[in-house]
Amino acid sequence: MAVVGASNSPTKFGYMLTRSQLAMGFEGPLYLVNANEDEIMGRPAYPDLHSLPEPPDLVYLTIPAHRSMEVLKDCAAVGVKAVVIVASGFREIGPEGKHLEEEALRIAREGGFRMIGPNCFGIYNPRNRLTLLPGHDFSTSLGDVAFISQSGGFSAHVARQGKSLGIDFSAVVSYGNAADLDETDFLKYFTEDPATGIISAYLEGARGGEEFAHVLRRAAEAKPVIIWKVGRAESSRRAVISHTGSLAGSPALWDALIKQSGAIEAAGVDELLDIVLAIKMLGRRPGRRLLICGGGGGLGTYGADMAEHQGLSVPPLDEGTLERMQEALDRAGAVAANPMDFGAPLIPVPFLEAAIREAAGNPTTDVLVFDLAVNFGYDIAGDFGIERAVEILCDVRRDVGKPMAAVLYSRSCDPDDMRFETMFRRMRKRLHRGGVPVFPSMERAVRAIARVN
């Protein structure tokens, strides 16, 4: 691949992109092109595409819009297969930019190469360590989640946030204005891609009308598809035009389109990733009947409110479970019911294990949601009690096979106290490894479970 516009100047996109590709360790040869430099980050700089030792398959263009046409002609001349145009200043700025974008497309068509962008951050592909403009530290493990995004910022945010949650990607594509390749093309690609198990998307608009609807339906039949569609309000529709020059379309039409296709709707990065976690660890359509439990009556009461508000149910326990649970929970303040209250966040371990096994085995509920209440339990119990509770949850998840989710509040926000945050993150990592998705609030837990049902 080649980066045209690679730079030594830290404020330029050509610097950031080069730094990112080098840090990720792109596996093929990487050529840097800049006529004004001899060397960039210790590597030779070439004056143009013609001077490279070999024609690149892929070119990232990080030079301003008005200077891009000439380089695109060079791309055609040397036989490049694909170009990512990072710069903005095309269709989204009005007639002048639209003309440039049409010209770029014409050159691509005639030159026989495909384009991503303009006005984008490119492709993150852990298979060959190709990465986005601000993607120097993304995971190098191949995962099964694809994310396509018209927003560059959100493409980077999702990739990085996903990494720290333990979600790996098959690819992330930031495609901006979609002059050539668009959402329909990417949906088609990831529907066929055997490495991709879940497709997710941030869309500002969709061009292909009928074809897009058809491709979306086919994609959602093949695998879970999560759509985050923006541009629902008047002001955001204006913003969509000036961002990627897209037409947002009618919110009612989009609602119908997403619903009829069987795709899952998300609003925002957090919700999108919550849904990915829920699908990966609870499965698609795990069921709407929750058993909510925690060490404290307020937690369950609030959780049940949130769950029913999201269209889930919190039904009474099975008679047999109830009896055995009453036996296991014979202590002051504890309530054997749904929601279940352990009475206190500090729960003796054998007692906790018995209760959780009963809860996981209860036949009238589909998903067990455990609020670990570490927010106040931690200060009472210290590390030990909660780490054991986490191990028990993972053990029961493995033994009983029931879908289980955990709620862990990220509590302290004090810059001088990172102790709790460190423990919190360690626990989340352990739970994710054990197949128990962790949500930072009961509201987000039940919303994600509602979305995947």
Added chain:
Amino acid sequence: MAVVGASNSPTKFGYMLTRSQLAMGFEGPLYLVNANEDEIMGRPAYPDLHSLPEPPDLVYLTIPAHRSMEVLKDCAAVGVKAVVIVASGFREIGPEGKHLEEEALRIAREGGFRMIGPNCFGIYNPRNRLTLLPGHDFSTSLGDVAFISQSGGFSAHVARQGKSLGIDFSAVVSYGNAADLDETDFLKYFTEDPATGIISAYLEGARGGEEFAHVLRRAAEAKPVIIWKVGRAESSRRAVISHTGSLAGSPALWDALIKQSGAIEAAGVDELLDIVLAIKMLGRRPGRRLLICGGGGGLGTYGADMAEHQGLSVPPLDEGTLERMQEALDRAGAVAANPMDFGAPLIPVPFLEAAIREAAGNPTTDVLVFDLAVNFGYDIAGDFGIERAVEILCDVRRDVGKPMAAVLYSRSCDPDDMRFETMFRRMRKRLHRGGVPVFPSMERAVRAIARVN
């Protein structure tokens, strides 16, 4: 004060409560009562209330329900003024417990003392360093926020989370079953309390019918009142009965009651504290017209969607502002509009300052919401750029006086990387000191602004 049931055994409530009071440094004499111990945490233990050197004003009771009646009689005998019954096992467990609770109330009435609880965590009062059961590390600064809660767990959660957000309290009261003093009494008290500027509450039910409605209305006329009412769903109404023996009441009635009183409704700890921050820094009813800005087109588009979904507006800029902004924002990818897009998260400082000053001065909008986009900007810009942006926001907030809110996503969740989290918390602290509330997502920012309007 005296703690009856003080203990050396770390799993007992009597241990935790004693530890908490000692750590907070309760300012009056603290007497520990336990007939089976000579010494507790290095202090003498007394066999009963009669043996104390002086009669206490306040007694915290941490012994089981069935053993409490005798001690309550002692309280009456020695002339105690108030008792907090921590233990559960009263009205919430059924007829037997209800009988005990009625007996406790009878002893209190005859003995001339008032009661908080049973089934609660007590009172946190920074003025005299009295604290809740799990409240050993609460702030010792007097603030102006009162929180009353039927849930012990949430009383501790709110106090601690508030502390780390820089919110100080006039008092937090966990009052459980409300055998004697109830929500109506506390609302009345905090309405009159000159130290309290904002009243917030977690309620499972309310006993006083007409009187409660009247007191709530008077409270909300006097100061902002935030009500988090649980028990809205069938399952959570069941949970309310087994938690504090309260009757949740009809959700429709509660909606009407809260609306007509002029109180603000919240759902959950996060939303309650978001609303407190918004009132403290943006004011009550700051206006519904937002100017949303950030370094990236996706951010503003999404923000505008969220804002209009919450009943806020994102109107076009004033002509004069628009012209000056276009001049200030003359660079590729930037969009002078509402929502405003700086084009990239890495914004040169003089350019940023000019744009923010224009934005704050725009007369067609009431609140400026700035998405700092640190989630991806950080990796491009490093510490320097973002810390400067924070200083600029605080400067403009001070100079222009326009209500401003910031969105800072807590990005990384990796236990091995606390670098970003530390910077994030430092920035939040700085912004809060500068009068700019920080929300961890655009969704929570606009929801809080909608609630306080």
